[in-house]
Amino acid sequence: MACHINAHASFNKDINMGSDYNIEEFIKTAEELAREAGVLVRDAYKKDKAVESKSCAVDLVTETDTKVEELLISRLRKKYPTHKFIGEESTVSGEPCLWTDDPTWIIDPVDGTMNFVHSFPFVGICIGLSIKKEIVGGVVYNPIYDEMFQAIKGKGAFCNNKPIKVSSQNDLKLSLFITEVGFNSQEMLDVKVANYKSLLEAGIRGFRSLGSAALNMCHIARGSAELYYEYGIHCWDMAAASIIVTEAGGVVMDTTGGPLDIMNRRCVAASSGSLVKEFTKHVKHLQLQRD
Numbered sequence: 603m604a605c606h607i608n609a610h611a612s613f614n615k616d617i618n619m620g621s622d623y624n625i626e627e628f629i630k631t632a633e634e635l636a637r638e639a640g641v642l643v644r645d646a647y648k649k650d651k652a653v654e655s656k657s658c659a660v661d662l663v664t665e666t667d668t669k670v671e672e673l674l675i676s677r678l679r680k681k682y683p684t685h686k687f688i689g690e691e692s693t694v695s696g697e698p699c700l701w702t703d704d705p706t707w708i709i710d711p712v713d714g715t716m717n718f719v720h721s722f723p724f725v726g727i728c729i730g731l732s733i734k735k736e737i738v739g740g741v742v743y744n745p746i747y748d749e750m751f752q753a754i755k756g757k758g759a760f761c762n763n764k765p766i767k768v769s770s771q772n773d774l775k776l777s778l779f780i781t782e783v784g785f786n787s788q789e790m791l792d793v794k795v796a797n798y799k800s801l802l803e804a805g806i807r808g809f810r811s812l813g814s815a816a817l818n819m820c821h822i823a824r825g826s827a828e829l830y831y832e833y834g835i836h837c838w839d840m841a842a843a844s845i846i847v848t849e850a851g852g853v854v855m856d857t858t859g860g861p862l863d864i865m866n867r868r869c870v871a872a873s874s875g876s877l878v879k880e881f882t883k884h885v886k887h888l889q890l891q892r893d
């Protein structure tokens with residue numbers, strides 16, 4: 603008998619996961635919620651903010667971070683009661699960061715909190731979804747520029763519904779790099795400075811920093827720079843953006859060049875694996891405590 607494929611159903615179901623999870627619908631919900639949360643962020647963006655420090659003087663939190671995370675988690679939990687959650691602010695307040703095979707929403711309510719505090723316009727609302735510990739979809743929304751980055755496994759990456767793809771440049775000497783300058787230990791500062799020096803001496807075109815790990819990665823996905831690397835970020839900073847990079851044709855790996863482990867607090871996102879290989883020849887690595 604001829605196998606009749608219902609185009610709509612096959613589009614909506616994730617066949618690769620061998621399950622009936624409707625990932626399209628999950629990510630559509632995430633997108634709607636990110637837009638709703640974006641209104642809260644935009645409203646608070648230009649106003650004075652009450653700011654508190656978390657792990658160190660430059661690790662900040664505002665009431666908007668907390669409000670947005672509460673909004674996202676409460677609404678997702680209501681709609682998908684069996685799903686699990688890892689959220690930046692919930693983890694900081696003591697909830698365990700447990701990553702299981704269950705559908706898990708990995709959330710950074712305001713990635714780029716320091717930018718938000720200073721009204722510097724790169725802030726991202728990040729909602730990633732993993733199933734069986736694989737990231738299957740994600741959204742990163744910058745409410746200030748109204749840019750919605752979105753990807754679903756196997757279906758490409760988009761910004762405001764238009765397909766995006768990584769740069770075709772693979773030559774380290776013709777590449778623009780993105781990384782962040784923050785540090786929380788002398789060792790981290792030393793490694794970061796040594797890596798800047800070594801990469802600049804190797805001839806990269808320059809460094810940029812947007813102040814949001816997720817938006818840095820989205821700028822690799824849209825082809826505005828070739829490689830982003832960072833030590834010290836968390837799973838919620840990279841989960842959603844990682845699939846946006848890979849669906850845009852790029853790679854996301856551990857900074858040593860091995861497979862990415864989102865709990866390992868470091869990552870490199872690039873237009874190609876060969877560029878990562880070149881990068882690894884010039885950098886020292888940092889081992890950090892896992893999420």
Ligand code: IPD
Pocket residue numbers: 662690710712713714715716782784812813814815816832834835836839
């Ligand atoms: C931070 C940003 C920043 C990165 C930090 C992150 P947050 O996230 O992504 O670019 O350098 O390591 O913690 O705290 O603003 O959500």
